[in-house]
Amino acid sequence: MFNKLTESLEKCPIVKRGEYNYFIHPVSDGVPIVEPSLLREVAVLMVKSLDLEGVTKIVVAEAMGIHIGVALSLMTDIPLTIIRKREYQLEGEIALHQTTGYSKGELYLNGIEKGEKVVVIDDVFSTGGTMKAILKGIAEKGAEVSDVLVVIKRGECDIGRPYKYLVEIEVTGDGVRVTDTKF
Numbered sequence: 532m533f534n535k536l537t538e539s540l541e542k543c544p545i546v547k548r549g550e551y552n553y554f555i556h557p558v559s560d561g562v563p564i565v566e567p568s569l570l571r572e573v574a575v576l577m578v579k580s581l582d583l584e585g586v587t588k589i590v591v592a593e594a595m596g597i598h599i600g601v602a603l604s605l606m607t608d609i610p611l612t613i614i615r616k617r618e619y620q621l622e623g624e625i626a627l628h629q630t631t632g633y634s635k636g637e638l639y640l641n642g643i644e645k646g647e648k649v650v651v652i653d654d655v656f657s658t659g660g661t662m663k664a665i666l667k668g669i670a671e672k673g674a675e676v677s678d679v680l681v682v683i684k685r686g687e688c689d690i691g692r693p694y695k696y697l698v699e700i701e702v703t704g705d706g707v708r709v710t711d712t713k714f
């Protein structure tokens with residue numbers, strides 16, 4: 532029944548970013564198109580997996596957390612905050628330094644208050660650098676993280692705390708292989 536995510540991953544193209552084999556998929560890139568049926572499958576699986584008891588915010592990072600965050604927010608009625616790559620200089624904004632397998636950059640966290648209970652979701656974990664930066668920022672705000680979920684886990688990835696994933700993949704220059712699913 533839930534086969535759209537795995538089937539589409541096994542067909543997706545790979546491009547080189549330096550030495551990095553970068554897979555291109557609608558969930559993690561928004562291209563070539565995001566089919567509603569795929570997004571709905573991911574949203575349903577996230578709702579089934581996450582511990583949402585008492586959660587006051589969903590936290591995602593620009594850009595590829597946004598569509599999955601919106602889908603989860605619409606299904607659960609929990610408000611969403613988007614960690615942006617642009618600085619807003621709002622009161623209490625926190626700057627985070629992000630390092631991935633192929634890039635570095637700044638992220639800016641707004642919209643979370645001390646004492647809140649949040650879930651953090653993202654499209655992909657590869658090095659875990661992005662999620663570690665996000666978790667550090669949320670801890671700095673004094674909020675509690677009730678759950679962390681990534682749709683696609685790319686190989687072994689330690690973020691310093693337990694987390695959930697929907698699929699685990701291996702990526703080579705030849706393509707993507709799904710090595711585990713949680714549904």
Ligand SMILES: O=P(O)(O)OC[C@H]1O[C@H](OP(=O)(O)OP(=O)(O)O)[C@H](O)[C@@H]1O
Nearest residue numbers: 593594595631632656657658659660661
């Ligand atoms: O585990 P990591 O090595 O940190 O990689 C994962 C991050 O990489 C991608 O974001 P990216 O910064 O490329 O931005 P995008 O969402 O705008 O594509 C992805 O959306 C994750 O947030």
Ligand SMILES: Nc1nc2[nH]cnc2c(=O)[nH]1
Nearest residue numbers: 552553554559560655657
């Ligand atoms: N689309 C995509 N996003 C990523 N984020 C970290 N690694 C990757 C990758 O290989 N592909």
